[in-house]
Amino acid sequence: xxxxxxxxxxxxxxxxxxxxxPGTPAPREGGPARASRRRKARTGWLFxxxxxxxxAAVTVFPVLFSVLLSFADIRLEYGxxxxxxxxxxxxxxxxxxxEWRQALFFTFxxxxxxxxxxxxxxxxxxxxxxxxxxxxxxxxxxxxxPWALINVVAAQLWGYLYNGTYGGLTWLFGQLLGQQPDxxxxxxxxxxxxxxxxxxxxxxxxxxxxxxxxMLIPGDVYEAAEIDGANAWTTFWKVTLPQLRPIMAIAVxxxxxxxxxxFDLPFVLTQGGPGTATQSLAILGYxxxxxxxxxxxxxxxxxxxxxxxxxxCLLFLRLFKAQxxxxxxx
Amino acid sequence: xxLRRRTLLASGLALGAGFTSGCAGKPLxxxxxxxxxxxxxxxxxTWWVSEIxxxxxxxxxxxxxxxxxxxxxxxRVRKSNALSATDANRAAVTTQLAGASxxxxxxxxxxxxxxxxxxxxxxxxxxxxxxxxxxxxxPPALRRVSEYRGAVYALPxxxxxxxxxxxxxxxxxxxxxVPRTWEELLRTSRKIQRAGDAAYGFLWQANVSESLxxxxxxxxxxxxxxxxxxxxxxxxxxxxxxxxxAMMRQFTETGVSPATVTTYVEADSQDAFVGxxxxxxxxxxxxxxxxxxxxxxxxxGRVGVAPRPGFDGGxxxxxSCAGGWSNFVNPNSHNLGAAVAFARFCAGEEAQMILLxxxxxxxxxxxxxxxxxxxxxxxxxxxxxxxxxxxxxxxxTPYYSQVSKAxxxxxxxxxxxxxxxxxxxxxxxEDIRTALEGRAL
Numbered sequence: 164x165x166x167x168x169x170x171x172x173x174x175x176x177x178x179x180x181x182x183x184x185p186g187t188p189a190p191r192e193g194g195p196a197r198a199s200r201r202r203k204a205r206t207g208w209l210f211x212x213x214x215x216x217x218x219a220a221v222t223v224f225p226v227l228f229s230v231l232l233s234f235a236d237i238r239l240e241y242g243x244x245x246x247x248x249x250x251x252x253x254x255x256x257x258x259x260x261x262e263w264r265q266a267l268f269f270t271f272x273x274x275x276x277x278x279x280x281x282x283x284x285x286x287x288x289x290x291x292x293x294x295x296x297x298x299x300x301x302x303x304x305x306x307x308x309p310w311a312l313i314n315v316v317a318a319q320l321w322g323y324l325y326n327g328t329y330g331g332l333t334w335l336f337g338q339l340l341g342q343q344p345d346x347x348x349x350x351x352x353x354x355x356x357x358x359x360x361x362x363x364x365x366x367x368x369x370x371x372x373x374x375x376x377x378m379l380i381p382g383d384v385y386e387a388a389e390i391d392g393a394n395a396w397t398t399f400w401k402v403t404l405p406q407l408r409p410i411m412a413i414a415v416x417x418x419x420x421x422x423x424x425x426f427d428l429p430f431v432l433t434q435g436g437p438g439t440a441t442q443s444l445a446i447l448g449y450x451x452x453x454x455x456x457x458x459x460x461x462x463x464x465x466x467x468x469x470x471x472x473x474x475x476c477l478l479f480l481r482l483f484k485a486q487x488x489x490x491x492x493x
Numbered sequence: 494x495x496l497r498r499r500t501l502l503a504s505g506l507a508l509g510a511g512f513t514s515g516c517a518g519k520p521l522x523x524x525x526x527x528x529x530x531x532x533x534x535x536x537x538x539t540w541w542v543s544e545i546x547x548x549x550x551x552x553x554x555x556x557x558x559x560x561x562x563x564x565x566x567x568x569r570v571r572k573s574n575a576l577s578a579t580d581a582n583r584a585a586v587t588t589q590l591a592g593a594s595x596x597x598x599x600x601x602x603x604x605x606x607x608x609x610x611x612x613x614x615x616x617x618x619x620x621x622x623x624x625x626x627x628x629x630x631x632p633p634a635l636r637r638v639s640e641y642r643g644a645v646y647a648l649p650x651x652x653x654x655x656x657x658x659x660x661x662x663x664x665x666x667x668x669x670x671v672p673r674t675w676e677e678l679l680r681t682s683r684k685i686q687r688a689g690d691a692a693y694g695f696l697w698q699a700n701v702s703e704s705l706x707x708x709x710x711x712x713x714x715x716x717x718x719x720x721x722x723x724x725x726x727x728x729x730x731x732x733x734x735x736x737x738x739a740m741m742r743q744f745t746e747t748g749v750s751p752a753t754v755t756t757y758v759e760a761d762s763q764d765a766f767v768g769x770x771x772x773x774x775x776x777x778x779x780x781x782x783x784x785x786x787x788x789x790x791x792x793x794g795r796v797g798v799a800p801r802p803g804f805d806g807g808x809x810x811x812x813s814c815a816g817g818w819s820n821f822v823n824p825n826s827h828n829l830g831a832a833v834a835f836a837r838f839c840a841g842e843e844a845q846m847i848l849l850x851x852x853x854x855x856x857x858x859x860x861x862x863x864x865x866x867x868x869x870x871x872x873x874x875x876x877x878x879x880x881x882x883x884x885x886x887x888x889x890t891p892y893y894s895q896v897s898k899a900x901x902x903x904x905x906x907x908x909x910x911x912x913x914x915x916x917x918x919x920x921x922x923e924d925i926r927t928a929l930e931g932r933a934l
Binding site: 239240241242243244256257260262263326327328329333343345347348349350433434435436437438439447449450451453454455456457458460464 | 519520521524580583584587588591593609613614615617700701702751752753754755756757761764765768770824825892894895898902905906909911932933934
């Protein structure tokens with residue numbers, strides 16, 4: 164199978180050749196042509212500048228300022244603030260803190276478990292949806308309901324189910340086990356409860372994304388597999404899954420970014436408890452910044468979290484690319 | 494082009510230098526001069542106020558605003574509804590204040606905030622604007638928590654005290670007295686639970702929040718175990734502290750408290766109590782009104798209230814955490830004079846009488862509690878307030894938030910059976926030391 168030319172290749176191939184007879188060096192650009200190109204470039208920058216300024220104001224500046232704050236010894240004053248010195252102490256305090264390590268451990272574990280579960284369940288749901296006929300629209304609508312709920316509302320709803328006094332699930336487990344469980348009061352069950360809510364809420368998102376990928380796979384690929392005598396299992400592993408890889412990578416990237424920033428679920432369900440067992444990095448950053456009013460350390464928590472999540476995403480993309488290259492060679 | 498690049502670089506450096514040095518504030522003397530004069534021209538204030546529990550129906554904050562506006566017709570007060578949960582309320586208001594917002598002009602805040610807010614310039618120091626005898630009418634514990642390094646950052650509004658609410662009918666049925674010690678409460682609870690008259694004995698708050706810090710502070714005071722010493726250094730240690738933590742564990746271990754108490758804040762414990770699931774409840778004074786409300790309580794008319802018990806062989810019962818809410822003045826307010834006038838009005842006799850007659854809280858001014866209206870209100874928490882032994886949480890450090898976290902994290906762990914009482918005391922001690930050294934997150 165020959166690879167289709169990429170957009171970059173096409174654009175390079177179709178670029179106009181410099182004027183002049185073949186075999187002779189291209190004439191040096193004259194003054195008027197260069198001036199015209201500069202004018203065009205200036206006009207381009209002029210038109211792009213509102214968008215660039217907006218991006219700089221709402222994205223680049225806050226990020227850079229947050230990084231600056233994470234190195235700053237800040238003193239709040241009446242009606243203002245003063246940066247007294249620049250220091251690396253906040254990072255030393257954050258990285259040396261057992262609480263930060265525990266929050267990192269929880270966030271990382273939560274991300275890995277939920278992303279894997281959601282990918283598997285979402286893919287299975289998408290495969291089922293792909294084979295549904297007229298009912299697909301209805302099933303899709305029902306499946307999307309949890310995803311459409313606002314996170315805090317969904318967490319509160321599950322909070323009622325898990326509630327130790329009147330929670331429906333607590334009662335049900337109490338009937339089944341003969342003893343009322345303390346779902347949100349013990350570290351393992353609290354984390355499990357949180358994983359359940361996240362999987363319930365976010366699997367539909369993964370299913371929709373994967374379904375879109377399934378619908379893009381051309382039918383003739385399956386016909387070819389059938390002619391070659393591939394059974395359903397082989398077709399899935401050798402045809403469907405490789406074709407889905409790029410879109411699954413996008414879904415996983417989105418999910419890593421979201422799961423690593425988990426805030427609303429622990430905030431509503433457990434406040435980071437029991438103890439600090441479900442305290443995510445985002446909750447830790449919030450408490451450091453807004454409860455303890457430690458601006459520099461809060462910014463250091465935010466910056467380290469951002470660095471870690473970017474690192475995770477890059478690592479994932481590298482692994483994905485290596486695997487794709489290997490698959491391509493195979 | 495090179496020139497432009499240089500210009501751009503220079504502008505960037507200038508901007509960076511500007512942010513690096515910060516945005517300079519205003520001198521305190523200028524602010525205090527403005528704050529010393531109540532304006533005679535029209536002014537509008539914003540008052541950040543969470544719901545004040547009402548006993549009779551009318552919204553208490555509105556009654557106070559109307560009374561103030563009658564005294565100061567040129568000043569209008571607008572209400573900004575704040576969250577009731579202390580931690581979420583603090584996060585919301587500090588976001589505004591740290592951004593140098595001029596509103597809210599006055600904000601109602603927890604009595605644990607003054608040191609932290611004072612140290613971070615989020616509240617105006619008010620001692621120079623107060624008469625020398627200002628504090629004579631208020632509890633000394635309230636004055637202590639309102640000050641930080643000799644400056645007053647909060648003016649008293651109302652206090653909150655903790656009581657033991659109990660089922661009168663169940664104690665009468667079993668012929669048992671109201672317990673005066675925790676050991677007696679355990680025995681009484683088990684007897685009533687064994688008879689199948691209540692699912693649980695004692696309901697309280699052990700979630701990882703400030704609510705649990707209050708409970709821990711009370712149990713430690715019952716066992717005569719201080720958190721900090723006179724010099725502000727960590728003093729949590731020894732058999733007294735272990736006894737306090739051991740009792741918290743004993744409640745869940747014996748089934749007197751549900752295992753899920755580790756997820757309870759005030760609302761959860763109260764829901765369980767008014768739903769008839771418990772014999773005893775530790776809660777703030779406002780729980781009296783909620784338990785007596787026939788539309789929301791299954792046990793209305795069957796509830797009694799008493800001071801919290803103490804330990805067997807320990808000090809007398811009646812220890813209560815000094816809770817409550819006070820008014821702070823935003824130093825960035827454009828109406829400092831009006832803001833100070835309003836905060837002082839709320840601490841004054843007229844507003845305190847409005848609280849006495851209408852609110853389910855205890856007015857901060859001690860003298861009004863002796864008035865006939867206190868008895869007429871029909872709320873026993875008002876008349877009992879005088880006899881309580883108020884204990885202050887260790888709030889006189891700007892790191893109180895981290896100190897509190899150390900207490901509630903270990904309190905939650907020991908109640909949930911994840912650590913031993915001795916282990917909890919050791920870990921809390923170490924965490925508090927780290928917090929006081931400014932090294933905790």
